[in-house]
Amino acid sequence: MKKLTTFLLSGVLLFGAAACTDASKTAADAPNTTEASPTAPDAEAAKDAKEDAQSQVRRDQLNSDIRAREERNNALNQGAAQGRDEDNVASEVRSKLEANLPASALVVDAEDNGVVVVSGTVPTKEQFDKIEPLAKQIKGVTTVQVKATVAQAKPEDSNKKAQ
Template sequence: MQKLTPFLISCLLVFGVAACDNASKTSESAPAPNEAPTAPSAQTTQAAQEDAQSEVRRRQLDADIRAREQRNNVTGGDTDRAASDLASQVRSKLEANIPKGQLTVNATDDGSVTVSGTVNNQQELAKIERLAKEIKGVKTVVVKATIAPPKQ
């Protein structure tokens, strides 16, 4: 027993030294700590914007919203919803149905939602309140958005 204890302690020390080795464990493509991030190219930005506005993305967002609603119905969480959850769901619904709008969503715990920002036309502006009220837990919607046609 007296020989076993020093052996176990030395094994732990050797293991600790190996585990605390200070070698870099990040990938080569990771940015260096002092390296400034570079802006994406115009093509990358355009591709990301097209993906965000695609029909597939809208269907994914709608499916996510339906799944959240189903979870809330099962867990009983549909009566008292957190403001951040309401804001997130309304934001997703608006992004899916008004893809070129630049909207911000704020919600309170009592179910009041305020939507601010800009949309491209009157039809999109008229959709905001209806879409927001489709989310369970939203009681009132205040629309402070304005119409601002896209810049060419």
């Protein structure tokens, strides 16, 4: 029984370590790093991401996540914005962008001293212009470097449908 417990715990820890990534992404097809070249998502993926982001349940989940992280920060750091964990800041910014920029494919990376780098694609110039103000709403974010581009979703290749 002890061997089985040890095996299961080590498996969970290994899976958890493998599943962790450095950057927070707003969509599965977002770039893996802020240095990667962004490409426009396909139309179907953009439509699905937009529908998911606009659902009230998903928006409630994202806002709840932001509130919980803010409350944890307030409890642990006496409300201080400085010295926040970079992963928490990146995750909060990702949640904020995901909730407010439907059909975007963004990746967020937080660095020291409140610097946040956002890269990927958004479908419109209006959404592009919202990235910095939305990110700055998160406690601890002082500077936002926007490396994202405006790119409409690519329609599916009509040749694929004919096959």
